[in-house]
């Protein structure tokens with residue numbers, strides 16, 4: 001294929017500016033390559049609520065599944081925080097994940113030598129850290145039924161069902177095994193099987209599936225212990241396989257292994273249709289429009305898109321190398337500023353990456 | 358009262374040795390005081406499974422509620438790990454919490470100046486950290502019904518209900534407000550209200566209850582962000598109020614703020630009957646019986662017992678001061694060893710604390 005269609009969801013807050021920076025970098029990349037990218041813009045989150053009264057409009061869905069891949073910036077903001085649940089930006093994100101069947105979320109957390117000292121962890125602890133969190137994204141307590149807030153015996157009762165089907169566990173486990181096969185062949189499956197039935201099933205199915213990948217080594221860890229081990233000795237991990245809510249918590253925690261959430265990309269992939277590639281950070285409404293945001297997590301997300309959806313691993317590597325070279329050259333946005341760092345804004349950071357390409 | 362009855366649950370693994378060390382220290386303390394402690398021993402966990410085929414026998418329950426307070430060491434071990442759920446040590450712990458109505462779990466995480474460099478976090482990040490995690494302990498997905506593993510449409514489905522009643526949220530919130538009133542008057546309530554109905558109710562009830570404690574400031578934080586903030590900037594927290602499963606994860610993570618799980622005490626308290634005081638660490642079967650365990654978390658748990666159940670705050674303070682003096686003098690078990698530290702075993706560490714008293 002020589003032209004790909006990428007749906008761009010700029011979303012809210014700093015979304016538009018990091019999207020611009022990322023597209024600028026992709027333009028530079030494709031101008032030196034044998035393929036091009038055609039963009040189609042669509043609305044999601046608060047922007048979609050304001051314009052179309054729906055955090056994930058049908059039109060956006062149609063564009064997303066009609067293209068080859070989706071680049072998403074970030075969503076949310078104070079403005080919509082007290083809206084009813086179905087009119088909240090996050091609901092759009094969840095609708096997107098579920099309707100596009102994005103069941104596998106990959107969040108790499110690799111210590112970056114140039115940023116080691118921006119982390120609150122000691123450099124000697126971070127050294128060599130390279131974790132891939134494989135998080136299930138369309139099940140668990142996020143989507144479980146029944147759920148709601150009822151009045152029972154005269155008082156309110158809130159509930160959500162933490163539920164997994166064998167087939168849901170098996171397909172995310174397969175993804176983790178495939179990922180691990182190309183890495184150090186070590187999976188740590190995180191659950192709470194000493195307390196939860198759903199975790200007991202999780203553990204059983206993961207070990208059953210291990211029989212199909214005999215050269216991958218699986219260990220189990222309780223989620224409380226994992227939250228501790230991740231900062232006690234992060235180099236013990238290769239792939240962490242876990243459910244939706246535990247993965248939400250652990251992957252945010254793991255961001256501190258990289259120094260800043262502003263550096264963390266993610267890929268959400270489906271068995272069939274296009275995937276969605278987005279930074280792990282939020283929409284930072286407090287600095288929106290001020291050209292202060294760090295676009296690197298979104299640029300690295302674009303690299304994941306090149307690798308996973310557009311089958312362009314060489315170009316993905318070029319992009320990652322350019323980001324590294326930019327950091328090596330000392331350019332820093334506010335969130336990753338260090339002694340001796342050269343301050344740049346969002347736009348300029350994008351230009352610096354383009355120059356390195 | 359001049360004589361208190363304390364039920365001692367030595368449990369499994371390193372349990373018996375840290376219990377001996379703790380009782381030795383309490384003996385020294387009471388020999389200089391106007392009160393005494395009478396101990397009654399009872400079985401829990403693996404030890405109770407082996408002896409009585411029940412991880413929390415009725416007899417243990419009767420002794421616990423008959424006394425003034427309960428000191429628990431730790432439970433669990435490889436030996437019972439593949440038992441069916443009702444014959445697992447953890448099940449005994451959960452039965453105890455639920456039957457004794459221990460709905461409030463307090464886990465202080467205070468950076469200890471002498472141990473600052475045993476943490477993987479940078480000392481300048483830890484400096485001044487003093488967090489109290491107030492975790493709900495008898496509700497949530499731990500105890501929610503329905504739960505189980507069923508076969509539906511030809512495949513296994515595992516589920517647990519994440520559920521909270523208004524009254525359960527209110528009573529743990531009250532505890533947090535009382536605790537915060539005696540501290541910096543700041544509560545960070547942690548939930549996942551952008552996704553979960555049960556969290557939305559949690560958030561609503563916490564803010565309703567805030568009206569009864571107008572001088573306490575409440576902020577809300579999503580659990581994923583809290584997992585990150587706790588290691589990004591721990592000094593921002595005073596009291597963290599949260600549910601059972603999020604509290605399980607965050608309090609283990611918070612242990613890294615203190616340097617070692619071997620230093621973390623906890624109090625589980627009930628509205629009416631006696632509380633249970635126990636270290637946060639596990640039973641460490643790999644070093645059991647080798648006199649290598651760190652008894653300080655259990656000794657500090659005994660201090661919490663003196664304060665919360667026996668109404669002896671002055672003696673609690675004496676004990677805490679003695680632990681600090683022991684660390685200051687350089688005595689270290691393996692888990693908290695530092696350059697220049699003087700190595701001691703479990704027993705000797707207890708004696709050193711006694712000497713400081």
Ligand SMILES: CC(C)[C@H](C(=O)O)[C@@H](O)C(=O)O
Pocket residue numbers: 090093248551552581
């Ligand atoms: C915004 C929120 C619904 C979302 C989640 O919980 O999955 C976010 O935290 C994430 O991790 O992508």
Ligand SMILES: CC(C)[C@H](C(=O)O)[C@@H](O)C(=O)O
Pocket residue numbers: 194195224447450605
């Ligand atoms: C052993 C286990 C059931 C327990 C829990 O999950 O509550 C433990 O992790 C704790 O935090 O006390």
